[in-house]
Amino acid sequence: MSDLTSAARAESLDAADPLRAHRHRFVGADTGLVYFDGNSLGRPLVVSADRLHSFVVEEWGGRLIRGWDEGWFALPLTVGDELGRATLGAGPGQTVVGDSTTVLLYKLVRAALDHQVRADPARREIVVDSDNFPTDRYVVEGIAAERGCAVRWIEVDRAAGVSVEQVRAAVGPATAVVVLSHVAYRSGHLADAPGITAAVHEAGGLALWDLCHSVGAVPVALDEWGADLAVGCTYKYLNGGPGSPAFAYVAERWQAELTQPIQGWMGHADPFLMGPDYEPSVGIRRFLSGTPSVLAMQPLRDMLALVDEAGMDAVRAKSVALTSYAVELADALLADAGVRVASPRDAGRRGGHVTLTHPSMREVTARLWAEDVIPDYRDPEGLRIGLSPLSTSFAETRRGLLAVREVLAALS
Amino acid sequence: MSDLTSAARAESLDAADPLRAHRHRFVGADTGLVYFDGNSLGRPLVVSADRLHSFVVEEWGGRLIRGWDEGWFALPLTVGDELGRATLGAGPGQTVVGDSTTVLLYKLVRAALDHQVRADPARREIVVDSDNFPTDRYVVEGIAAERGCAVRWIEVDRAAGVSVEQVRAAVGPATAVVVLSHVAYRSGHLADAPGITAAVHEAGGLALWDLCHSVGAVPVALDEWGADLAVGCTYKYLNGGPGSPAFAYVAERWQAELTQPIQGWMGHADPFLMGPDYEPSVGIRRFLSGTPSVLAMQPLRDMLALVDEAGMDAVRAKSVALTSYAVELADALLADAGVRVASPRDAGRRGGHVTLTHPSMREVTARLWAEDVIPDYRDPEGLRIGLSPLSTSFAETRRGLLAVREVLAALS
Numbered sequence: 001m002s003d004l005t006s007a008a009r010a011e012s013l014d015a016a017d018p019l020r021a022h023r024h025r026f027v028g029a030d031t032g033l034v035y036f037d038g039n040s041l042g043r044p045l046v047v048s049a050d051r052l053h054s055f056v057v058e059e060w061g062g063r064l065i066r067g068w069d070e071g072w073f074a075l076p077l078t079v080g081d082e083l084g085r086a087t088l089g090a091g092p093g094q095t096v097v098g099d100s101t102t103v104l105l106y107k108l109v110r111a112a113l114d115h116q117v118r119a120d121p122a123r124r125e126i127v128v129d130s131d132n133f134p135t136d137r138y139v140v141e142g143i144a145a146e147r148g149c150a151v152r153w154i155e156v157d158r159a160a161g162v163s164v165e166q167v168r169a170a171v172g173p174a175t176a177v178v179v180l181s182h183v184a185y186r187s188g189h190l191a192d193a194p195g196i197t198a199a200v201h202e203a204g205g206l207a208l209w210d211l212c213h214s215v216g217a218v219p220v221a222l223d224e225w226g227a228d229l230a231v232g233c234t235y236k237y238l239n240g241g242p243g244s245p246a247f248a249y250v251a252e253r254w255q256a257e258l259t260q261p262i263q264g265w266m267g268h269a270d271p272f273l274m275g276p277d278y279e280p281s282v283g284i285r286r287f288l289s290g291t292p293s294v295l296a297m298q299p300l301r302d303m304l305a306l307v308d309e310a311g312m313d314a315v316r317a318k319s320v321a322l323t324s325y326a327v328e329l330a331d332a333l334l335a336d337a338g339v340r341v342a343s344p345r346d347a348g349r350r351g352g353h354v355t356l357t358h359p360s361m362r363e364v365t366a367r368l369w370a371e372d373v374i375p376d377y378r379d380p381e382g383l384r385i386g387l388s389p390l391s392t393s394f395a396e397t398r399r400g401l402l403a404v405r406e407v408l409a410a411l412s
Numbered sequence: 413m414s415d416l417t418s419a420a421r422a423e424s425l426d427a428a429d430p431l432r433a434h435r436h437r438f439v440g441a442d443t444g445l446v447y448f449d450g451n452s453l454g455r456p457l458v459v460s461a462d463r464l465h466s467f468v469v470e471e472w473g474g475r476l477i478r479g480w481d482e483g484w485f486a487l488p489l490t491v492g493d494e495l496g497r498a499t500l501g502a503g504p505g506q507t508v509v510g511d512s513t514t515v516l517l518y519k520l521v522r523a524a525l526d527h528q529v530r531a532d533p534a535r536r537e538i539v540v541d542s543d544n545f546p547t548d549r550y551v552v553e554g555i556a557a558e559r560g561c562a563v564r565w566i567e568v569d570r571a572a573g574v575s576v577e578q579v580r581a582a583v584g585p586a587t588a589v590v591v592l593s594h595v596a597y598r599s600g601h602l603a604d605a606p607g608i609t610a611a612v613h614e615a616g617g618l619a620l621w622d623l624c625h626s627v628g629a630v631p632v633a634l635d636e637w638g639a640d641l642a643v644g645c646t647y648k649y650l651n652g653g654p655g656s657p658a659f660a661y662v663a664e665r666w667q668a669e670l671t672q673p674i675q676g677w678m679g680h681a682d683p684f685l686m687g688p689d690y691e692p693s694v695g696i697r698r699f700l701s702g703t704p705s706v707l708a709m710q711p712l713r714d715m716l717a718l719v720d721e722a723g724m725d726a727v728r729a730k731s732v733a734l735t736s737y738a739v740e741l742a743d744a745l746l747a748d749a750g751v752r753v754a755s756p757r758d759a760g761r762r763g764g765h766v767t768l769t770h771p772s773m774r775e776v777t778a779r780l781w782a783e784d785v786i787p788d789y790r791d792p793e794g795l796r797i798g799l800s801p802l803s804t805s806f807a808e809t810r811r812g813l814l815a816v817r818e819v820l821a822a823l824s
Binding site: 023026027032035037040041043045048049052056057059060061062064065066067072077078098099100101102103106132134135137138141142143146220233235241243244245246261262263264265266268274275276277278289290291292293294295296299300376378379400 | 439449452456461462464465468471472473474476477478479480484506508510511512513514515518541544547549550551553555556558559562631646647653654655656657658673674675676677678680686687688689690701702703705706707708711746779786788790791807
């Protein structure tokens with residue numbers, strides 16, 4: 001085996017990794033299991049188990065209903081601010097945590113579209129790329145149908161992802177809102193968010209970014225991009241736990257203009273007045289509806305503290321190093337078996353995962369799982385290798401790619 | 413002090429309570445604190461703290477993404493079925509857990525209204541009572557405005573609650589859906605759900621029940637009532653924790669007819685296909701949208717197991733005994749200070765809480781909190797005494813009402 005693929009090289013990369021100590025804070029990171037799916041569900045932090053236990057006994061059980069006055073009520077906004085600052089490049093008062101990504105996406109797309117149509121009835125198009133995450137496409141199609149509006153699809157090359165030019169060609173005087181993913185869930189392609197946002201604005205549209213596959217792995221700069229709206233989940237690189245609450249960002253300049261359709265007590269100007277009519281809150285709280293789970297927000301708080309301690313630049317540097325290493329190993333170990341790297345080779349255009357394609361990848365995934373090597377499979381023929389920067393080592397990455405080689409060899 | 417209000421009587425009532433042993437399973441139930449707010453946020457079970465700890469370490473941390481295939485994906489339906497069987501009188505396949513009550517209410521009212529308008533464009537009215545819980549009113553008003561429909565308000569006497577006659581007078585050929593609370597959040601009035609459901613059906617409307625203030629305290633029989641739709645929360649008498657996921661019920665006969673507007677991956681006919689178009693799932697799963705919190709559903713599972721062990725009939729018997737005792741004590745201890753029982757005196761028309769009114773109740777509530785007696789306050793002038801059947805004792809109830817008397821005496 002060449003130096004490039006040697007165990008010694010993986011060990012030296014791990015030894016030189018400034019974030020190496022953090023890995024041991026995650027449950028199970030030191031077991032033999034190779035986890036390549038932190039981009040679907042991040043590992044828990046050890047401290048989150050203890051925090052949940054003490055939350056139940058001390059906060060919920062000890063403070064009971066008083067907990068709402070003592071911090072829980074503000075939590076969607078305080079955790080939102082923390083998330084915005086640590087991972088989104090968002091100033092305070094623009095990020096809120098609650099609901100699922102799907103529900104927040106529905107609320108924000110509705111808010112944007114309804115606003116645009118009110119201002120100019122000709123702005124009735126929602127622009128979305130044809131390879132966007134299914135939920136994004138389903139939500140947008142449903143809204144277009146119910147509002148009598150249209151969807152304009154940008155047909156994208158799955159490996160190349162959506163470009164500024166494609167967006168520029170798709171937007172115009174009919175554009176209400178453009179819904180795109182920052183990192184493509186299939187290929188890991190990283191979009192030129194500032195360039196695309198500017199192109200959307202030139203056409204008079206609003207730019208809504210889905211950050212599910214970037215937040216916590218790729219630095220995001222919503223304020224700097226001039227983004228209008230964003231949503232994302234917290235269970236991938238933010239390790240919030242299965243189904244943990246999502247987040248929404250609404251740029252301050254839009255908060256007074258936009259209203260969302262699900263009018264609940266948490267979004268009311270005076271939630272405890274319980275008055276006769278609904279009046280939306282000033283600020284970001286108007287994008288909340290019902291009561292979000294306080295319990296489900298606890299692990300996220302631990303991970304945000306760790307990301308903040310490590311720093312997003314260092315997290316991105318580790319992410320780039322891991323994905324670059326995975327690409328190198330794929331070329332060296334798997335290319336001769338017909339495996340192709342379907343993700344961008346330019347690290348500057350790549351998110352936190354690498355997709356490898358081969359006609360047998362569905363079967364390969366099943367066999368890898370049986371050996372405690374856990375990537376995931378995405379049509380067509382894609383093995384997705386998610387490399388959660390704070391919990392994945394170079395040695396683990398190498399073991400996983402060697403396992404792919406063995407499984408492919410056994411299948412052929 | 414008379415025999416009626418004596419400590420000895422409270423003790424003998426506790427000694428004769430067949431559910432008395434269950435109280436000690438709740439965190440903090442044996443401390444001196446008097447908790448009269450289990451109807452807003454139930455106490456945690458001790459076992460839930462341990463379950464969450466082990467969930468993080470073993471299920472989330474140990475199974476990682478594999479957990480979705482091993483039970484998490486089905487959880488909204490399996491916990492829904494358990495909830496339906498143990499507390500709602502609902503056959504399997506009709507109850508789903510996820511989202512907040514507000515979001516589920518939005519989805520079900522939209523589904524019902526859109527269906528009715530499609531079938532008969534003249535059916536454009538949502539009927540709701542004027543004293544329904546604020547979120548219900550806000551959701552309904554928002555939907556009526558966005559769909560170009562109307563709200564018909566039933567003006568109710570806050571102490572008497574909504575009657576069959578009032579509903580009959582309000583419904584007709586314009587009625588699309590009727591949204592009412594089974595137990596009124598202010599007075600605790602228990603509606604005649606089967607009678608009202610029948611009256612709604614006679615007029616061709618759909619009946620949607622908000623069960624937030626009844627589920628887990630008052631037996632519910634959705635299938636027997638012929639109810640069409642229902643929603644409710646799980647953090648009151650079902651002790652799911654602050655902001656725990658809500659539930660929705662859709663009668664089997666409607667599931668193929670109704671579609672909800674928030675089209676997400678969890679509601680898709682084939683969620684893992686991730687295909688180009690949205691096709692709603694067969695059955696109750698179509699009412700889901702995004703990923704619900706698996707973590708936040710864990711405490712609910714513990715409480716459902718306990719409710720099932722105790723049996724809803726025994727829970728209701730204890731609830732009636734506790735609220736009847738509270739009414740007796742209020743008459744004996746507080747009437748001479750001008751306190752009035754604002755809840756129905758007929759236990760058969762009363763839910764799990766008792767509301768006492770007095771011009772000073774806002775101030776009384778604040779002083780009680782300072783003494784670790786925790787009721788809540790609701791306008792106008794109402795002290796709400798929530799008596800969670802499985803975690804509240806007669807002695808605790810007596811201590812709380814004596815404290816109200818002392819505080820009122822100190823204020824006068």
